Amino acid sequence: MKKLVPTIGLETHVQLNTRTKIWCGCRVEAGAEPNTNVCPVCMGYPGSLPVLNKEAVKKTVQTGLLLGCEIGLRSKHDRKSYFYPDMPKNYQITQFDQPLCLGGLLAFEVDGTEHTVRLNRIHLEEDVGKSTHLRGASGVDYNRAGTPLMEIVTEADIHSAEEAFGYLSALKRILEYGGVSNCNLELGNIRCDVNVSVAEEGGPLGTKAEIKNMNTFRGVHRALQYEIKRQTKAVANAEALIQETRRWDDDQGVTSSMRTKEDAHDYRYFPDPDLAAVVLLEEQVEEWRAELPELPAARQKRFLEEYGLPEYDAGVLVADLEVANYFEAVVKAADGNAKGASNWVMTEVMRVLSETGQSPSQLRISANALGSLISMVDKKTLNGPKAKEVFALLVEEGGDPEQVVKEKGWAQVNDAGAIETFVQQVIEENPGPVEDYKSGKKAALQYLMGQVMKLSKGKANPRAVSELLKERLA
């Protein structure tokens, strides 16, 4: 028997971060009291009609542009019928055969290997409400109903759980860069269904299963690992698989059958007569393209060229949009010292971020403050060790570094006369180490330097101290 390989396609639902819902003026807002952001339209009251939110179209088109899709200049909306209490109209308005975006590509790396996944389409639809099971009753919150939702559908180009994970991570980064979604997985901003089948390499595709109910990318990864193993075993044992929808149980770590093809829904799609076709002009699309932010790859390239950063450093900095933005703000405030800014951001700042779980925008030390701190070191008004102390203080309390240095009296002592006095005193008080140094124990210099710094309360310019000490002990 030939090698068995999995074939995977992903359908990712992404909530857009528009201010209002897709068909009405109700706010899109997480965490509001149930059924407070609702109106006759998003509650499906008799006589209400949908009006398409232009911002949702724009964000979907921008996503398509970021992913290299062809933009459907003429798209339309269709009704997809099925009964469920969380769906106010018992049909979902979606796009069936004329979506806003067609095709597209997403490239990403997994363990140093480049992968490319082709996209089939991106269409724009409405989210549904949320059912909750209360004691002895069911409740539905329709606040979420009508949240604009993009469905991003891949071709079956993925062949492992790791690739699926890599695809989702890369997709999330692009969505963040595009500013089209808040990308908060805990709030369900991104939800993914997978289609997976296993078959002999090079042969016809196997019987696929659709897996639902994964809430995290890690869940997608685990569900795929489980399902690939299950199907591989079945195929290897020549057991028949049925086409079905399976539910992932994250606690148990297993998938189980929800429904088979026989009882699959007939969604009875037809064009929604309440909505005219969406006709976009090329100029409109170009206008939206011009508003797009720089993508990670382009930004990394610019960081190499503009700031002279090593490729690795640039890659680390652009991996997170906010970090990249913070870094650039630091560079600006540090009078263009990009190397200094990247050192500080990649070591100190990222350490604080990982320790506290904060995002750059939540940091108490602003990019401006860090920039002027770097400037002070560059201008020799503050030495390195003291700068670290100031940084630690600003991380805790925020504020202006110049103010802190002034208050603490930490300004670097560059005055030759003052340093001369400290050096003289240390030489006189430490005959032993002085002898050691003169007899060839170079390490003794470090000790003597430490004594001078101590005497200066850490404020002396370390380079000046070292040079003077060497001169006097020569």
Added chain:
Amino acid sequence: MSGLASKTMGELRDLLSTGACSSREIVQSVADRIRAVDQEVNAYLEVDEEAGLAAADEADRKRAAGESGALLGIPVAVKDLLNVEGQSCRCASKLLEGYISPYDATCVAHVKAAGGIPFGRVNMDEFAMGASTEHSAFGVTKNPWNRDHVSGGSSGGSAAAVAADEAIVSLGSDTGGSVRQPASFCGCVGLKPGYGRVSRYGLTAFASSLDQVGVLSKTVADAADTLQVISGHDPKDTTSDPSAVPDFSAALSTDLKGMKIGIAEEFFGSGVRADVASRVRAAIDACVNLGAEPVPVSFPHLDYAVSVYYILAPAEASANLSRFDGIRYGNRVEAEDPVSLMKQTRDAGFGDEVKRRILLGTYVLSSGYYDAYYVKALKARALIKQDFDAVFTKCDVLMSPVAPTPAYRIGQGQEDPMALYLGDILTIPANLSGGCGLSVPCGFSEDGLPVGLQILGPALAEEHILRAGFAFEQSSTWSSHKPEVKGM
């Protein structure tokens, strides 16, 4: 002042403006008339007399304060599928019992803004599915001219109320003839504007691509004035037309010089009863005498209209009516789980005709049948629209009967729904093509029931059909005939 309910809206506006009567007297007169005769007619599902009188007092105060408005102080009967904030809106269905509208339909908001008083909810076929008002869950509305006969439908309550002087004017809706046919059956004026002229926001949808809010009134001028108030682009309805609304009453004139009247023999085919055809031909002759020029035209695809309509309308309806599930509003049959709750609610709440159409619509949209039925019907609809457009390159308006027969006996159509459906053949083309249509009384059948003249025009050409209807009405006396409903 007594007998105010029997006056036209135009007459009442004059009386109000000269101070000869008050809005309170008008509403009281209408309420008294309803109380006196509606047990016989059953046009109304609900009347809140107290609220109506309070609104009338408010209108009288406004008038005294110098305010004016096209409908200031005029009561308007509202078909039970239009949302009026704070009122029930049951669509004559048990399923929506208990539902109180949280908002005004745009046309209702326009009526209120013009000073009109939404007064009473009038009967209809459940969810506008039917042509006789026999399919109301709350009893049939009877024809004021002969209570053994139907009032037509689905806006039968609107037409009967206006004809029996239980209303001054009424808002209805027309999906396949639901304003024009009951107007014809009851002997009043029925106007179906072009698709997009009046916002559908707040009109409970039957078939969204065909539905249009319409007016039932005692005169063509009243219809024109009411249309003026409710027309216009609505940002809440993307299918509403953005173009400017013309001055409809300015288009009314008593001569028809220069107007070309199309006559398509297909509209006088074998199904049309001879007495109906002869009344309509006489009316066309009268229009020619007023200066119009008759032009023979053809409408080759008319025979497909009913089949197309009874595929597309139920298809759209099957989705539109999905929302009625007992979860968020209306009646509910409690059950163990949400799916059973929805099933049982719908089973108990919908009447047979509604169920029949939901089943039909579900079927034609099902995978495997979609292309054979739905897609094919869309193609045929395009052909009918072509016919419609071609006709109006040769003439300004098309004249025909509204329905092949006058109002039939209650119960007569129940055994054979297909025969009933065929009765819509002459009105459906206007809905399939988005055009406008008017029904104007043009005489009586051999059995003494009203016959209507249908005047059709292309989309948004209401000025033409109103002009023709007005001229004919002014030249004849048919509109002044009143049914005898004595009441108690």
